[in-house]
Structures are given as C-alpha cells and as structure tokens.
Amino acid sequence: MSEECTHDCSTCGAACASRDKAQQTKEDLRVAGNPSSSVKKVIAVVSGKGGVGKSMVTSMLACAMRRRGGSVAIMDADITGPSIPKAFGVSERAMGVEEGIVPAETRSGIKLMSMNLLLDDPTDPVLWRGPIIGGVIQQFWKEVWWGDVDYLFVDMPPGTGDVPLTVFQSLPVNGIVIVTSPQELVGVIVEKAVKMAEMMGVPVLGVVENMSYFECPDCGKRHFIYGESRLEELAARHGISVTARLPIDPDIARASDAGDIEGIETNMLDAVLESIERA
Ligand code: ADP
Numbered sequence: 081m082s083e084e085c086t087h088d089c090s091t092c093g094a095a096c097a098s099r100d101k102a103q104q105t106k107e108d109l110r111v112a113g114n115p116s117s118s119v120k121k122v123i124a125v126v127s128g129k130g131g132v133g134k135s136m137v138t139s140m141l142a143c144a145m146r147r148r149g150g151s152v153a154i155m156d157a158d159i160t161g162p163s164i165p166k167a168f169g170v171s172e173r174a175m176g177v178e179e180g181i182v183p184a185e186t187r188s189g190i191k192l193m194s195m196n197l198l199l200d201d202p203t204d205p206v207l208w209r210g211p212i213i214g215g216v217i218q219q220f221w222k223e224v225w226w227g228d229v230d231y232l233f234v235d236m237p238p239g240t241g242d243v244p245l246t247v248f249q250s251l252p253v254n255g256i257v258i259v260t261s262p263q264e265l266v267g268v269i270v271e272k273a274v275k276m277a278e279m280m281g282v283p284v285l286g287v288v289e290n291m292s293y294f295e296c297p298d299c300g301k302r303h304f305i306y307g308e309s310r311l312e313e314l315a316a317r318h319g320i321s322v323t324a325r326l327p328i329d330p331d332i333a334r335a336s337d338a339g340d341i342e343g344i345e346t347n348m349l350d351a352v353l354e355s356i357e358r359a
Contacts, residue, residue: 109249111218116179117226119153123233123285123356124247124256126277128269130238132261133290135163136332137349138235139341141257144349145356146188150230153183155220156194157234157247159213160206164235165196169339173197180225188342193224213237214246221251231356240276248280255285255359257352262292262306265314274318285359286322286352287315294328302327322355324348 085092113119125141127134138154146152156164165171168186174197175182183191195216196202206213226232234251237243247253256277260270270287277284289311293302305328315323326332326348335344 110252111222111250113252114180114222114225117224117229119226119229119232121231121254121356121359122251123231123359124236124251124253124282125233125259126236126244126256126273127238127259128240128264128273130161132238132259132264133326134158134238134259135167135235136336136341137257137259137288137290137326138233139164139167139336140332140344140346141349141352141356142190142231142233143188143342143344144346144353145231145233146190147345148353151228152189153191153226153229153232154193155217155224155232155234156192156196157217157220157243158237159195159208159216159243160237162194162196163336164192165194165202166339167336167341168192170197171202177225180223183224183226186342191226191229193220210242210246213243214250217243217247218250240272244276248276248282253280253282255283255356257285257356258287259290260287260311261290262304262309265289265310266307270314274314274320278318283359284318284320285355286324287311287320288324288326288349288352290326291328292325322351324352 125134125138142152142154154164156162170184170186170192172184174184183193184197185191195206236247258273264270274284289309292309293304295302311323332344335341
C-alpha cells in the first residue's frame with residue numbers, strides 16, 4: 081500500500097492488501113442474478129436529489145441505445161417514486177412464470193421492471209423503510225427474468241443513502257451516469273454522488289446537465305436561466321471526460337407526461353452512449 085493511500089482503488093493500480101479486501105467485500109455482498117438471464121452491462125443512473133430529470137434521462141438513454149440496435153432493459157430502482165412506466169405509457173401488471181417475474185415490454189422492445197407494475201393501484205404510496213426497499217431491488221435483479229440483455233439501465237433512488245449503497249453493493253454495476261441540474265452544480269450535493277462512485281470503485285461514464293438552458297423557439301438564442309453552467313468545472317475536478325447538456329424542452333415534458341418518451345429523438349446524449357458502449 082502506498083503511503084498516500086486514499087482507499088480509492090479506482091484511481092490507483094497498486095496490488096495491495098487494501099485493494100484485495102475491498103474487492104473481497106464487494107464480491108461477498110453481490111447478489112446472484114437471475115439464472116435464466118444474461119445481462120452484459122449494468123449502468124446505474126444517479127442524481128444528488130430528486131426532480132432533476134434522472135428518470136427522464138434514463139429513459140432517453142435506453143431509447144437511444146435501443147435505436148443503436150442493442151438489447152436494452154430498465155430496472156426502475158426508484159421504488160418510492162417510480163416514474164419510468166408512465167414515461168413509456170406502460171401500465172400492465174408484471175406476471176410470474178417458472179423462470180421468474182416477466183418484465184413489461186415497451187413499444188420499441190425495451191424490457192421494464194418497476195414497483196408500479198406490481199402495485200394494485202399505481203397511486204398507492206410505498207411506505208417501506210430502506211432495508212425493505214433494498215431487498216426489493218435485489219429481487220428485481222435475481223427474480224426478474226431479464227433474458228439476454230446488452231445494457232440494463234438502473235434508474236437509481238436519488239441521493240447517497242442506504243438504498244443506493246445497497247444497489248452498488250449487490251449488483252455488478254459497470255459504470256454510472258450522473259444526472260444533475262445547474263442549481264445542483266452550485267452546491268455540494270452532486271459532488272457527493274461523484275465521490276460515492278469513486279468510493280465504490282465504479283467509473284463515472286458521463287455527467288448530464290439537464291435543464292441546462294432554454295433555447296428560444298423564435299430566435300434560437302440560448303438563455304441560461306439558472307446562470308452559467310459549472311459542468312465543465314466539476315468534470316475537470318474529477319477527471320470526467322464525458323459530459324452532455326439537455327435544454328429545458330416542453331416537448332420532452334409533454335412526451336414523458338403522455339407516455340411517449342420513445343417518440344423523442346436526440347443526438348445530444350451520443351457522447352454518453354459511446355462512453356457506455358466502451359465501458
Ligand atoms: P427525477 O427522476 O430526477 O425525479 P424526472 O425524470 O421524473 O426527475 O423529471 C421530473 C419532471 O421534469 C418530469 O415531469 C419530466 O418530464 C420533467 N423534465 C425533466 N427533464 C426535462 C427537460 N429537459 N425539459 C422539460 N421537462 C423536463
């Protein structure tokens with residue numbers, strides 16, 4: 081172990097006892113996946129807090145990846161605030177078969193599992209504490225019959241509490257995408273998400289600044305409603321090379337409200353998709 085060990089194995093290549101222990105602990109806590117499924121890459125989409133558009137970005141990344149030809153699935157791990165099924169206009173209940181719970185399928189063929197597909201009434205609140213919620217997410221991993229999937233996007237619960245921690249420890253996450261808003265970038269909340277990934281030894285594949293600006297439909301001028309962006313500053317500080325910006329776009333809000341997120345096509349997330357493909 082080097083004298084300046086920060087216990088961040090993601091930025092250090094030394095083979096030491098500390099690394100072995102970290103790796104061992106990580107493997108010990110892993111939950112075995114569904115035996116009838118083969119998931120090649122697990123990509124977690126995280127945010128510092130709720131309402132920044134994490135679910136919307138998860139949905140758009142999944143749609144764009146599907147358009148590129150991959151076999152794609154979404155696990156809605158935001159158990160107390162599930163919004164993925166609505167964005168895709170999916171409301172059928174999930175069914176169980178011998179191999180496990182069958183995920184729903186969206187119009188374009190994205191497999192989908194969410195707490196809302198299990199509730200009798202999707203407006204029922206989920207009044208569970210962290211450990212129970214963590215257990216449900218583990219069940220989504222081991223009991224859902226995902227089949228052959230190239231990219232499983234996990235829409236994470238917001239923040240850096242015990243539930244996101246359970247996901248990082250239980251699932252073989254290949255990388256994370258951080259979704260943030262310009263306001264969040266002013267404070268420390270997004271830094272916590274970046275540092276959590278660093279501490280878990282999971283690479284940050286990209287940072288998406290959502291609601292970054294508004295482009296006037298009449299004159300095309302960009303208005304930075306929340307002030308100039310600090311995205312590049314944050315990325316540079318943490319050695320993150322892939323960033324993307326999405327504007328405030330009434331079409332996106334309309335599409336996700338109407339269950340038509342698959343109708344939105346954009347190339348603004350291409351750099352992030354390429355980074356995911358390389359992961
Ligand atoms: P989170 O998952 O972070 O809680 P959501 O993805 O559910 O946030 O987004 C919150 C709301 O903001 C949704 O109604 C969504 O349609 C809207 N929204 C998100 N991003 C945009 C955007 N770029 N332009 C317009 N509306 C957006």
